[in-house]
Amino acid sequence: MPHASRSGLRLMHVHAHPDDESSKGAASTARYVAEGVDVHVVTCTGGERGSVLNPNMDRPDVLANITEIRRREMEEARDILQVTQDWLGFVDSGWPEGDPKPPLPEGCFALQDVDHAAEPLVRLMRSFRPHVVTTYDENGGYPHPDHIQCHNVSVAAFAAAGDPDRYPDAGEPWQPLKLYYHHSFNRPRTLAIHEAMLAAGLDSPYAERLEKWEADPKHDARITTKVPCADFFEARDRALLAHATQIDPDGPWFAIPLVIQQEAWPTEDYELVVSHVESSTPEDDLFAGIPPQ
Numbered sequence: 001m002p003h004a005s006r007s008g009l010r011l012m013h014v015h016a017h018p019d020d021e022s023s024k025g026a027a028s029t030a031r032y033v034a035e036g037v038d039v040h041v042v043t044c045t046g047g048e049r050g051s052v053l054n055p056n057m058d059r060p061d062v063l064a065n066i067t068e069i070r071r072r073e074m075e076e077a078r079d080i081l082q083v084t085q086d087w088l089g090f091v092d093s094g095w096p097e098g099d100p101k102p103p104l105p106e107g108c109f110a111l112q113d114v115d116h117a118a119e120p121l122v123r124l125m126r127s128f129r130p131h132v133v134t135t136y137d138e139n140g141g142y143p144h145p146d147h148i149q150c151h152n153v154s155v156a157a158f159a160a161a162g163d164p165d166r167y168p169d170a171g172e173p174w175q176p177l178k179l180y181y182h183h184s185f186n187r188p189r190t191l192a193i194h195e196a197m198l199a200a201g202l203d204s205p206y207a208e209r210l211e212k213w214e215a216d217p218k219h220d221a222r223i224t225t226k227v228p229c230a231d232f233f234e235a236r237d238r239a240l241l242a243h244a245t246q247i248d249p250d251g252p253w254f255a256i257p258l259v260i261q262q263e264a265w266p267t268e269d270y271e272l273v274v275s276h277v278e279s280s281t282p283e284d285d286l287f288a289g290i291p292p293q
């Protein structure tokens with residue numbers, strides 16, 4: 001159910017890299033913004049070690065200025081989603097390639113001590129004062145070292161932000177009320193969209209992926225919260241396209257017609273992990289149980 005005005009409510013998404021805010025939870029972000037919620041994105045790293053994933057942007061001038069370009073892309077996405085955003089200031093750990101994997105680069109985000117890296121996030125939680133915080137699950141959603149560290153740091157900051165004995169110099173304590181993990185790339189959704197593509201007589205880009213992806217009902221059962229946001233898939237796609245170095249407009253992401261996504265899976269999905277308010281699951285709203293402000 002859309003709510004007319006929910007001003008006074010605040011939502012904080014903690015993400016590892018610029019573009020994660022547009023690929024995970026962006027349609028629910030756009031919906032909550034339209035309803036009057038203040039949404040703040042925290043980006044842990046600058047994405048300095050990300051590869052250029054769009055063949056049209058894989059040029060020497062882009063590679064030479066990747067940090068600055070990704071900052072500008074983030075600014076554009078931020079304007080599209082109408083969110084505010086802060087950088088946590090850590091350096092991208094990169095995706096370790098090779099067998100065995102090389103050691104992570106010195107000083108990168110994933111090598112930071114969690115209590116140390118949580119401090120600037122505690123400070124942001126105490127100044128923005130979110131009612132709801134989202135992050136990734138313990139596997140990072142996918143096992144990029146920065147995503148796993150984003151999980152560690154978010155969970156630590158959520159637990160510490162309301163405690164006056166922790167980080168006493170990081171502002172007035174504030175306890176966010178609910179903590180969620182993103183689960184939007186789940187197998188049931190992928191399967192539903194795959195089947196809808198075939199039913200429409202179209203090629204599905206997911207056939208190969210699904211063959212290797214075993215059903216895991218226990219993992220699927222972790223989803224507690226499905227936020228209807230189909231009207232905002234278009235805004236999500238525009239925000240994602242703003243990250244031009246990170247997304248191939250001709251790639252599989254955009255191979256599914258919006259109408260098929262909207263009919264086959266009109267929600268973004270989350271797992272409620274901590275709640276300091278009464279709310280029974282399943283639920284369809286990240287703010288369920290939180291009184292209007």
Ligand SMILES: [Zn+2]
Pocket residue numbers: 016017020144147
């Ligand atoms: Zn990422």
